[in-house]
Every structure is written in structure tokens, then in C-alpha cells.
Amino acid sequence: MSDIIILGTGPAGISAAAYTTRAGLKTTVIGRDGGALLKAHQIENYYGFSQPVSGEELIRTGMEQARRLGAEIVNDEVVGIAYDGEFVASGISGTYRAPAMILATGASRGAPKLEGLRRLEGRGVSYCAVCDAFFYRGKHVAVLGNGEYALHEAMELLPVAGSVTLLTNGKEPSVEIPEEIKVVTQKLDRLEGDPVLTGVVLEDGGTVPVSGLFVAMGVAGSTDLARKLGAQTKGSAIVVDSSMQTNIPGLFAAGDCTGGMLQVAKAVYEGAQAAAGAIKLVRERKNA
Numbered sequence: 001m002s003d004i005i006i007l008g009t010g011p012a013g014i015s016a017a018a019y020t021t022r023a024g025l026k027t028t029v030i031g032r033d034g035g036a037l038l039k040a041h042q043i044e045n046y047y048g049f050s051q052p053v054s055g056e057e058l059i060r061t062g063m064e065q066a067r068r069l070g071a072e073i074v075n076d077e078v079v080g081i082a083y084d085g086e087f088v089a090s091g092i093s094g095t096y097r098a099p100a101m102i103l104a105t106g107a108s109r110g111a112p113k114l115e116g117l118r119r120l121e122g123r124g125v126s127y128c129a130v131c132d133a134f135f136y137r138g139k140h141v142a143v144l145g146n147g148e149y150a151l152h153e154a155m156e157l158l159p160v161a162g163s164v165t166l167l168t169n170g171k172e173p174s175v176e177i178p179e180e181i182k183v184v185t186q187k188l189d190r191l192e193g194d195p196v197l198t199g200v201v202l203e204d205g206g207t208v209p210v211s212g213l214f215v216a217m218g219v220a221g222s223t224d225l226a227r228k229l230g231a232q233t234k235g236s237a238i239v240v241d242s243s244m245q246t247n248i249p250g251l252f253a254a255g256d257c258t259g260g261m262l263q264v265a266k267a268v269y270e271g272a273q274a275a276a277g278a279i280k281l282v283r284e285r286k287n288a
């Protein structure tokens, strides 16, 4: 088992790993791709490069640095996190456990543009199956998404809800969907219901009557993951204290996922700060 799991192999995650490995913590870093830096062609405002450097180059050298220092870097997509005395990250390819965790999964995606979505948040629209499934016992619910993350959320709901429909909003499912889950691939027009959600209206005018809609598009974002453990979020940012710890002891967050300035320098600083907090916590627990 690792001493710490870091979710994200961007500047925040890799910076954190540089500190945790050098402090002797067995460190596992999980990432699914290069993150925001993949889109940054030229960076010339980060310390130490006399010439512009590409985001891809920064990712490559960062990963090499973390590996050289002893971090285990795993390529996986995390679809859920939980706490059972240790932090547990569930990936598509494996399960990872540690007494401390740093979320460094970058900025959260915005919510889909769907009429009624914002208005019905907390009134039928949810972003966390494990948190809210209980409220939909025996009721008809839908999951909005078409990938591994949507399937994971649908599977959380299946034992509890009366029925689960996957709404892919015009996309084909990218994973195999068990037959207990109904799949509707038509594009969505809007959500209806006042004051609470009663259904999802499709582009052709048909309606899927549901009491709950769980948004799980694309990959689980940082706030999606944070909410699964009850960590406090504000808008699309995870709320942290000055040591980058969330309101859940042992769960830290760093980089774009905490909001503010979305820059490499800030991600690197926060990664280091989160690592310092996590190192202290792991050492205290080992000596307890």
C-alpha cells in the first residue's frame, strides 16, 4: 500500500510527488492524460526557461523527474473515491489505497448547457450518485453521460433506484452498458419540473419522466470527486485551508482544482504546500 495517492499528473500532482517522494513517502500518482498543459503550445511565463517551452515538454520532464525520485506513476482514469479508514481511489484498471490523498485533477469542466439544469440543482439534479442515491430509493432516475464515469454512477444507483436510464445526449455509449440500464441516445432539449425535476424533454419532444438526474459527463472532474467524500466545494473549486487541506482530514487539493489563478506557477506551489501537509499527517499517523 502507498503512503499517499496523488490524483493528477499535471504540474500540481507532479510537484507534490517531488516533495512526498523526497520525504520518503511511498507515492502513487494517477493520471489519465497530460491535462491542461497538453493544449498549451508555448509557455514563457514559468520560471527557469530562457526560451518558450511547450506544455508537452513540461509534462514529459515532470513525469521523468517524479519517476527518478521514486514515484509510481499509473495511467488510469479514476471514477470514484471513498474513505473506509483509508482513502480509496477506484480506477478503470485498479483500486488504490493510502492514508492520505491529494486531488490535483485540474479545473472542473463546466456543467452542460441545458435549460433548467441550474434551476433544478439540489431539486432533482445531482453531481454525485454515492452522495444522493439514498434520496431516490425506488424512484426513476437518469444519468447524463456516455463513458466510464457515467456507467460508474449508474451502477451506484442501480441497487437503490426504481430504474436507471442513461441519457447520452446524441453520443454513442463508449462503454458496454448492462441491460438493466436503459439507454436513450437522443439529444436533450431541456429539463422540466417546478419546483422539482419531473422529467427530461428530448429534442423530438418526447419526455423521459425522472425524479433524479445525475450529471456524469466525460471524466470525473475534481469537484465531482471531492463531493463524493463530502469535501466542501464553491462553484467549480474545491475549498482548502492554508495547508491545502480540505474539510476532510487527510484529503488535500492543489492546482487548478482549487480555483483562483489557473497557472503552472500556482499549481506547482500548491502541490508543494499540499505535499508538506500530507507528509506531516502521514508521519504523525505512523508515529501514533
Ligand SMILES: Cc1cc2nc3c(=O)[nH]c(=O)nc-3n(C[C@H](O)[C@H](O)[C@H](O)COP(=O)(O)OP(=O)(O)OC[C@H]3O[C@@H](n4cnc5c(N)ncnc54)[C@H](O)[C@@H]3O)c2cc1C
Residues within 6 Å of the ligand: 007, 008, 009, 010, 011, 012, 013, 030, 031, 032, 033, 034, 035, 036, 037, 039, 040, 041, 042, 043, 044, 045, 046, 076, 077, 078, 079, 104, 105, 106, 107, 219, 220, 221, 222, 254, 255, 256, 257, 261, 262, 263, 264, 265, 267
Ligand atoms: C491552452 C492553454 C494555455 C495555457 N498556457 C499557460 C501559460 O502560458 N502559462 C501558465 O502558467 N499556464 C498556462 N495554462 C494553464 C496551465 O496549463 C494550468 O494552470 C496547469 O496545467 C494546472 O495544473 P494542474 O496540475 O492543476 O492541472 P492539469 O495540468 O490540468 O492536470 C490535471 C491532471 O489530472 C488528471 N486527471 C483529471 N481527471 C482525472 C481522472 N478522473 N482520473 C485520473 N486522472 C485525472 C489529468 O490526466 C492530468 O494529469 C494554459 C492552459 C491552457 C489550456
